[in-house]
Amino acid sequence: MSDNVIWFEDLKRGDVASVGGKNSSLGEMVSTLADKGIAVPTGFATTADAYRAFIAANDLETRIAETMKSLDAHDITLAEAGKRVREMITEGRWPQDLLDDIKSAYAEMDRRTGRTDSSVAVRSSATAEDLPDASFAGQQETFLNVEGPRALLAACKRCYASLFTDRAISYREAKGFDHMAVALSVGVQQMVRSDIGGSGVMFSLDTESGFDKVVLINAAWGLGENVVQGAVTPDEYMVYKPFLDRDGLSPIVERALGAKEIKMIYASGGEATKNVKTSKAERGRFVLSEEEICDLARMAVTIEDHYGCPMDMEWARDGESGKLYIVQARPETVQSRAEAGKIMSYRIGKTGKRLLTGLSVGGAVVAGKVCLIEHASDIDRFVDGAVLVTGTTDPDWVPIMKRASAIVTDHGGRTSHAAIVSRELGLPAIVGTGEATHLLHDDQEITVSCCEGEEGYVYEGTAEYEAEEIDPGEIPETRTGVMFNMANPAAASRWWRMPADGVGLARMEFVVNNAIKVHPLALTRFDEVEDEAAREEIERLTRGYETKPDYFVETLSLGLARIAAVHYPNPVIVRMSDFKTNEYAALLGGAQFEPKEENPMIGWRGASRYYSEAYRDGFALECRAIKDLRERKGFDNVVMMIPFCRSPEEADKVLQVMDENGLKRGENGLKVYVMCEVPTNVILAEEFAKRFDGFSIGSNDLTQLTLGVDRDNEQLSHVFRERDPAVQWMIREVIQRAHAAGAKVGFCGQAPSNDPDFARLLVDYGIDTISVTPDAFRDVKRNVADAESGK
Incomplete structure (x- = not known):
């Protein structure tokens, strides 16, 4: 020295x-x-x-x-x-x-x-x-x-x-x-010979929401500069930190395949490195194995624990030895300094045509004119306050990024330069759109929306939107549990600071419709799928999976894991699939597996599908996903909920099919709820309570079937009301009878947030929990607190 x-x-x-x-x-x-x-x-x-x-x-x-x-x-x-x-x-x-x-x-x-x-x-x-x-x-x-x-x-x-x-x-x-x-x-x-291995960046928290119980990892082939600079769209993984030291668990809650368009390798002839296009095989497979993902996450936790603060790290895998190295580590400087008490909540309203989709950064909404700049040499012509649209950014772009209202890029992931600097500057950004510089033009009016979850959207024109600041510290405590209704897994971590008592309704359909996109039977019976276009798309979606059913199971398990992780150990009640036949038919390859019904709303849906020979293979995949979620990933806070169960006999059949698929009520702490949305659920409440641990009142369907009104019929909208005395009797009756039988009762619906008197009624009836959308949570808490205090 x-x-x-x-x-x-x-x-x-x-x-x-x-x-x-x-x-x-x-x-x-x-x-x-x-x-x-x-x-x-x-x-x-x-x-x-x-x-x-x-x-x-x-x-x-x-x-x-x-x-x-x-x-x-x-x-x-x-x-x-x-x-x-x-x-x-x-x-x-x-x-x-x-x-x-x-x-x-x-x-x-x-x-x-x-x-x-x-x-x-x-x-x-x-x-x-x-x-x-x-x-x-x-x-x-x-x-x-x-x-x-x-x-x-x-x-x-x-x-x-x-x-x-x-x-x-x-x-x-x-x-x-x-x-x-x-x-x-x-x-x-x-x-490190990552030129023939892989490399990337990781953070010991979620860079978008600041949720501190996960590690976020980005990965690409070759040397790491492309990931840092945002020149490629990397793979993305997320791991739940508290379970990493539990033997036998694999707590990966996200695994998204990136395009990984190019890789940086060693060069010769005077140049030290060069970029080359990745092969089709490289683009189609993940850089990291499950074991490597968890090993890196453990390293991130070790480094974070040592430094005592959230960390931003760069890693590399040696292609000769397979060994994983940390090549840089620094304190994370955005979310760790964010004001913990405040949450800005944006709500998008009426929008123009959706033009682009990418990864959202920042959670805000901005409308403005496009300023398209493809090369750093042209940055002098940037217009202050415009939306910067470009292929990718590097530090040379920072002076104009500071003057932008929002940023949209063709390439990059959540840990790219554009994403990191946008967070630091407090700007919304959508990265990795693939074609922003091809589809957008100078002076075009657009809206950049990053408030709709993990995916960000660029809309044509100026959209309607609202913004408000929420302080979780000002939300009152209540004896009655107030939970979230949740559909989009990517949006779950946005609300992690809110004092919710768990998730009262996690809608499985959102994951199936938006992430899986394929009818379950088109995967279990792929050889029977007749639609050639659907077959081709299914082959594309399922590449990299050992079997096509595995694609359904893993994608569903990961989607639900994002929600379960944010709320652990509070309960997350997952409603099993509740598509109607026409909605199932709209999934890839689904039309040939579904009958045409005159009234799907009261047709072959919910419980009746699960034990039917015509769908039980599909339900088996749902069960496999729940089993994976609870037992392999460790989220034993997940509660199953059966929708549209018309009779106790039907309940017995469903529970038997679940048992055949390794999910037995009571084993490993598994609780099973039933949706209370059919009058028989109330009339035979004691019988249902013998078979289920709880009820969740679905007020829309219960109102519809109690009053005999199509809830979607505009001409009958004056008749459809949850405050109808008959509907209120149903709600009060099931709460009293279920409690007498030792079962819990929750309510999921918007009525308590729109109507303070309705919240008071539910509290007076002795409801255990009320579940609402996150943006209505604060108002419902206040309404419930007022009801509990007699205001």
């Missing part, structure tokens, strides 16, 4: 002033976490003193200060100032002692790796970098696959020079950092 060079194992996290945030963090992990399973490639860092010695040896301090003064006086442009300083540095000479120390350390690297001219990554690490209140994401340069002393020294100079890129200068000025007070350390780290 010298004043100029320090090996990672001799560094600690407190050495930021000496080697910058990036290198001090690498040193911390090497010196303290190796025995906890965190592998970091060997390396060394040049010090901040070495940088200052280089600047002094070349008499650059005064010249740089004068150049920055000229910039402040507007005598020269930012581009001119940056170019001047960078040339001063790259043309400078190495002080002899610094030159000798770098060469000597590199020779030691060869000894450690057993190679000649070791391939190394050369990374910039500024002394004002990776701080809790400033990310400096991608501000300085990184050079990969650098081989030989001459190339190493040239890369080190270019790192020094990158302290004065246009983006770095403007960022420091915006943050109030003195240009001359910031020094730069260079990290020289053994390359």
Whole structure:
């Protein structure tokens, strides 16, 4: 060790002033976490003193200060100032002692790796970098696959020079950092052969909502720069942290296949790296195995626990050894600093035609005019306040990103540069749309909606929307449980800070319709599917799965896991599929498996399907998904609910089929509820209570069948009312009789949020729980609290 060079194992996290945030963090992990399973490639860092010695040896301090003064006086442009300083540095000479120390350390690297001219990554690490209140994401340069002393020294100079890129200068000025007070350390780290393996980024929380019980992992083939810069759409995985130390569980709650359009590999002929197109096989399969996903998540938890704060990490898998390495770790700087008490809630109303879909960032809605810029050289023509539309972004784009109202990109995932900077700037963004630059044009009026869950949408024209601020701390406590109605798994984590008592109604149909898209029997009986277009699409959707039924089971289990994870250990009541025959027929390959009914609303639906020979194969897949969710993923808070069960005999048949599929009421804590939506559920409440643990009142169907009114008939809308005395009698009666039999009763519907008196009635009747959509939760809580206090 010298004043100029320090090996990672001799560094600690407190050495930021000496080697910058990036290198001090690498040193911390090497010196303290190796025995906890965190592998970091060997390396060394040049010090901040070495940088200052280089600047002094070349008499650059005064010249740089004068150049920055000229910039402040507007005598020269930012581009001119940056170019001047960078040339001063790259043309400078190495002080002899610094030159000798770098060469000597590199020779030691060869000894450690057993190679000649070791391939190394050369990374910039500024002394004002990776701080809790400033990310400096991608501000300085990184050079990969650098081989030989001459190339190493040239890369080190270019790192020094990158302290004065246009983006770095403007960022420091915006943050109030003195240009001359910031020094730069260079990290020289053994390359991981991820060019023939894979790499990516991970966060120890959900980057969109701040939900802190998951690890988010992005992965692509090849070197990691493409993921960081957003040049590819990566695979995305999410893992539930609290279950990672439980033997036998695989708590993966999301596994989404990315396009992974290109990969960065080693090059030859003067270039260190190059991008090539991925093969069809690479695009069609996941980068990480289930075991690797969980191993990385455990590393993230170990690192987070050690640092005591949410972390942003880069990882790489060596294609020769298969070993997983952590190559960078820094504090997460957006969600961890977000004001925990406030939730901005946006509600989209009437919209124009949907033009594009991508990954949503930010949760907000913005309407504005498009400013389409495909190349950084054209950023001067950006219009303040416009929606920036481009292929991808890198740090050069930050100055105009700050002036945008929203951002839409063709490429990138949730951990891409565009996504990270948008979060930091508080801008809504939709990344990875695939074709924004082809479909949108300058001055086009659009609405960017990121409030509808994990997917973001670009709509034509200016949509109607509302925004309000919710403070969970102001929501009153109630004796009566208030739960969520939830359909979209991707939206579940948006509301994790709300004090809900669980989920009273998780609609399985949403996952089937939006994620699976295929009729279950078209998967179990694929050979019988006659529609050629449907067959082709089913083949595409199920690629990468061992069997086509496995696609249904895993996709459904993952979708429901997102909801169960947010609310664990509170109950999440999953209603088994409740499509009508016409809705089932609309699924891919479904038409040939469904009869045509005159009135599907009161036809072959719910329980009657589950034991029928014509559908029980489909119900078996639903059961497999619930079993996987509860037993393999660990979410034993999931309660099954059977809809439209017309008689106790039908209940017995359904419970028998469930038992045949490994789901026995009472075993492993499994509870089974019944929807109370048919008058017989009330009339024979005691008999149903012998077979089910609870009732959930579906007020729409119960009102419809009590009054004999089609709930969708506009001409009869004046007759359809949940406040009708007959409907109220039904509700009161089932609550009293179910309680007498020892069963719980919940209510799922909007009436309590729209009508405070209805909430009072339910409380007076002794309802156990009320379940509503998240945006109505606060109002219902207030209505229930008022009812409980007699207001």
